[in-house]
Amino acid sequence: MNASVRVAVVARSEVARSGLARMLEDASHVRQYSVFEPEEFTASAREDAIQLLILSCDVLALWCVTGPGPEEDAWADELAAVARRNGIRVVLILPGAKVQRAASGEGVPCDGVLDQNALTTRGLDDALRRLSGGERILPQPTARTGAGTPAPEGSHPAGTRAGLLTERERQIIELLVEGLSNKQIGHALGVSEHAAKRAVAVMMSKLDCPNRTQAVVTALREGLVSAGVGPHV
Known part of the structure; x- marks a missing residue:
C-alpha cells in the first residue's frame, strides 16, 4: 500500500x-x-x-x-x-x-x-x-446519542478506552499507578528513560489525559489496571 x-x-x-x-x-x-x-x-x-x-x-x-x-x-x-x-x-x-x-x-x-x-x-x-481523497468526515447528529446508531469508523463506544491501549501501554499505566518515575518505568521495561517518557506521553494521549495524575485517576476509575494494583503509600 x-x-x-x-x-x-x-x-x-x-x-x-x-x-x-x-x-x-x-x-x-x-x-x-x-x-x-x-x-x-x-x-x-x-x-x-x-x-x-x-x-x-x-x-x-x-x-x-x-x-x-x-x-x-x-x-x-x-x-x-x-x-x-x-x-x-x-x-x-x-x-x-x-x-x-x-x-x-x-x-x-x-x-x-x-x-x-x-x-x-x-x-x-x-x-x-x-x-x-476529497471526502468529508462529519458525524451525524445522532452518532453518539441515538440508540442503535453505528459509531464512526475507527471509533469506540464511550467507556471502552481500555481497547485503545496496547499490552505494553497497559503495563505502563500499571507502573504509573504504582508511582514509578519515567526512569523506573524504563528500567522495568528494559528501555531508556527517553523511550519510557515518550511511551507514557503516547499512552496519556490515547486516554485524553493531560498529566500523569489524571491518567492514574482514569486507570483506576475505568478499571484499566489489574486487580490489586494501586499506588504505594
Whole structure:
C-alpha cells in the first residue's frame, strides 16, 4: 500500500503532539508529517511558519483541547482558513463533548471532525486517506446519542478506552499507578528513560489525559489496571 498523504499537526499540548506523531509514524497512508506549536504562528516569523505549513501538507490536523471557542479560535480559525484557501483539507481533533458542535458547523471551519477519546492509529490513518481523497468526515447528529446508531469508523463506544491501549501501554499505566518515575518505568521495561517518557506521553494521549495524575485517576476509575494494583503509600 503506497503512502501518499502529507500531514501537518498543530497542537498546544506536548502530549498531543507526541501522541499524534507516534500514530502518524505507524499510519500506512502517511508519506510525511510535520508537527507545529500554535505559538509558531503568532511569533515574529509567523509568515515563514505559515508558508512552511502550506508547502508541507495535504491535510492539516488541529488538536483543540477545549474545542471550538475563544481559547482556540485565535489560532485554529486563522490556520484553518489559510489552509483551505490553499486547497488543504482541515480536520479537527476534539474532545468528545465538542464533536457534535463542530460537526454542526459551529466554530472553526473544517472538512472533518474526529473524537480525541476514540482516536486510534487505524481510524486516524483511514480518516486522512479519505480526507485527502476529497471526502468529508462529519458525524451525524445522532452518532453518539441515538440508540442503535453505528459509531464512526475507527471509533469506540464511550467507556471502552481500555481497547485503545496496547499490552505494553497497559503495563505502563500499571507502573504509573504504582508511582514509578519515567526512569523506573524504563528500567522495568528494559528501555531508556527517553523511550519510557515518550511511551507514557503516547499512552496519556490515547486516554485524553493531560498529566500523569489524571491518567492514574482514569486507570483506576475505568478499571484499566489489574486487580490489586494501586499506588504505594
